Amino acid sequence: MAKHIDNLKKLVGDSNALDREEDIHPFLEDWRGHIKGSTPLILFPNNSDDVQNIVHYCYQNDIKIVSQGGNTSLCGANVPNSSDHRLEIVINTSKMNRVIEVDSFNQSIIVESGCILQNIQETAEDHGLLFPLSLSAEGTCQIGGNVSTNAGGVNVLKYGMARDQVMGIEAVLPDGSIFTDLKSLRKNNTGYDLKQLFIGAEGTLGVITKVSLRLSSSPQREISSMVSLESVDDAINLLKETKKRFGDNVTAFEFISQSCLVAINDFLSHIKLPLGHEDSWQVIFEIINHSEDDLSEFLEKQLSEDLIKNALIAKNEKDRNDFWLVRHSISEAEKLSGRGVHHDISLPITKIPEFLKTTIPAMEKVAGKSIVYTFGHLGDGNLHFTKKQPEDMDGDQFMRFSKEINAVVHENAEFLGGSFSAEHGIGSKLKDDLIKYSDPTKVDLMKKIKKTLDPKNIMNPDKLIDI
Numbered sequence: 302m303a304k305h306i307d308n309l310k311k312l313v314g315d316s317n318a319l320d321r322e323e324d325i326h327p328f329l330e331d332w333r334g335h336i337k338g339s340t341p342l343i344l345f346p347n348n349s350d351d352v353q354n355i356v357h358y359c360y361q362n363d364i365k366i367v368s369q370g371g372n373t374s375l376c377g378a379n380v381p382n383s384s385d386h387r388l389e390i391v392i393n394t395s396k397m398n399r400v401i402e403v404d405s406f407n408q409s410i411i412v413e414s415g416c417i418l419q420n421i422q423e424t425a426e427d428h429g430l431l432f433p434l435s436l437s438a439e440g441t442c443q444i445g446g447n448v449s450t451n452a453g454g455v456n457v458l459k460y461g462m463a464r465d466q467v468m469g470i471e472a473v474l475p476d477g478s479i480f481t482d483l484k485s486l487r488k489n490n491t492g493y494d495l496k497q498l499f500i501g502a503e504g505t506l507g508v509i510t511k512v513s514l515r516l517s518s519s520p521q522r523e524i525s526s527m528v529s530l531e532s533v534d535d536a537i538n539l540l541k542e543t544k545k546r547f548g549d550n551v552t553a554f555e556f557i558s559q560s561c562l563v564a565i566n567d568f569l570s571h572i573k574l575p576l577g578h579e580d581s582w583q584v585i586f587e588i589i590n591h592s593e594d595d596l597s598e599f600l601e602k603q604l605s606e607d608l609i610k611n612a613l614i615a616k617n618e619k620d621r622n623d624f625w626l627v628r629h630s631i632s633e634a635e636k637l638s639g640r641g642v643h644h645d646i647s648l649p650i651t652k653i654p655e656f657l658k659t660t661i662p663a664m665e666k667v668a669g670k671s672i673v674y675t676f677g678h679l680g681d682g683n684l685h686f687t688k689k690q691p692e693d694m695d696g697d698q699f700m701r702f703s704k705e706i707n708a709v710v711h712e713n714a715e716f717l718g719g720s721f722s723a724e725h726g727i728g729s730k731l732k733d734d735l736i737k738y739s740d741p742t743k744v745d746l747m748k749k750i751k752k753t754l755d756p757k758n759i760m761n762p763d764k765l766i767d768i
């Protein structure tokens with residue numbers, strides 16, 4: 302093992318490698334700190350050639366590889382599992398963070414996979430354009446990670462998921478060869494669209510090294526509103542009304558349960574809650590290409606019809622940031638509030654009230670009464686849904702129920718026509734559910750694809766699908 306570590310370090314140079322336990326530590330667990338792993342070596346390649354050399358060496362010597370970007374995965378997809386019997390190294394793309402080309406006329410950008418999402422958004426903005434992928438981890442996560450997880454976020458309603466932004470991909474395959482399809486074309490019907498294989502593959506089929514992305518036109522005007530409501534049915538009716546009035550100009554529609562607002566108030570007290578935390582639900586939504594008067598008139602109507610209890614319109618960028626800070630702080634508050642069993646599910650929107658009505662009591666039957674955090678992308682039917690540890694139960698004791706709680710939630714979501722994994726992916730956490738809820742032909746095809754591209758199973762083994 303020591304010989305391989307030395308040889309691999311030589312490929313990138315000592316300054317681009319970590320092999321001391323104290324330095325490696327932050328790269329060994331998922332964002333919530335629940336899933337922990339181990340590796341003796343983290344490499345930080347500078348470019349595609351470095352990646353190619355590393356992967357080729359690993360292929361020749363049966364060494365396993367985990368690709369890592371910003372390390373914000375919420376399903377353990379980024380955690381390495383080296384052991385005495387198997388060498389599994391990490392390729393971290395942080396140093397591959399160059400913007401290669403922006404074509405304003407074509408509305409496209411080519412970047413290296415280690416570019417931080419927020420930097421891509423800012424580069425697009427500097428060119429008068431928009432890169433619409435946006436999520437709470439955008440200051441940390443990298444585009445390679447976003448593409449590999451097919452990330453969603455707050456603007457899916459109008460612009461789609463990461464997959465919808467990708468025009469081309471360059472990736473190093475498990476045997477060290479390079480797959481290049483980096484053309485920034487909107488039309489290219491030339492057989493199987495192989496780049497799609499790497500989107501949502503969670504690093505199991507290759508290391509993405511470059512991505513060509515579609516940019517969108519910047520909206521003329523963006524206005525955010527924060528609203529409080531009495532029930533989730535009201536939130537859904539507000540979504541219907543908002544879409545009826547503003548159509549495709551609704552870019553985001555997020556909902557937040559009172560429990561999340563209370564958690565922000567308790568654990569992140571420096572964050573201002575513009576509408577307090579007294580009402581059962583809050584919604585933050587955003588419209589483009591309309592005037593403030595249009596929105597004001599719309600909200601007044603909803604207030605007069607008692608659909609909403611209270612409403613604010615962002616008057617400037619600071620207000621807008623204050624609204625969105627609430628939404629983007631929920632995961633952090635949740636993390637500080639103790640143990641929880643987390644879910645990321647999607648449902649047909651109209652089934653959400655039924656899901657909540659049946660699932661919360663069913664979880665109580667399994668593990669007792671406790672706080673439930675519900676928030677997420679209502680416009681996409683995507684709920685982040687967490688059962689917290691009951692006050693009278695020890696954390697470890699509670700976590701022993703996690704499998705049963707997951708079963709209740711995923712079973713109910715699937716029963717109502719939803720999905721057990723909306724946008725966070727499978728990783729090591731949901732592999733059994735993937736088998737349980739998927740069409741067997743799909744599972745079989747996935748295995749065949751993995752075996753064909755990665756016959757030695759060196760790319761992120763034990764994640765997503767076993768072969």
Ligand SMILES: Cc1cc2nc3c(=O)[nH]c(=O)nc-3n(C[C@H](O)[C@H](O)[C@H](O)COP(=O)(O)OP(=O)(O)OC[C@H]3O[C@@H](n4cnc5c(N)ncnc54)[C@H](O)[C@@H]3O)c2cc1C
Pocket residue numbers: 332367368369370371372373374375378379394414435436437438441442443444445446447448449450451452453454455502503504505507508509510632633724725761
């Ligand atoms: C606070 C918070 C909020 C979030 N909100 C959302 C949200 O709204 N929507 C959403 O979809 N997700 C969300 N996520 C999870 C989401 O998956 C990640 O934030 C992001 O997409 C992962 O990017 P990353 O660079 O951190 O990847 P990592 O966590 O480093 O890796 C994730 C997966 O991608 C693979 N990977 C990384 N880079 C490469 C590469 N170059 N080539 C091949 N494989 C690679 C890894 O092997 C792993 O399987 C959130 C996470 C956090 C912590």
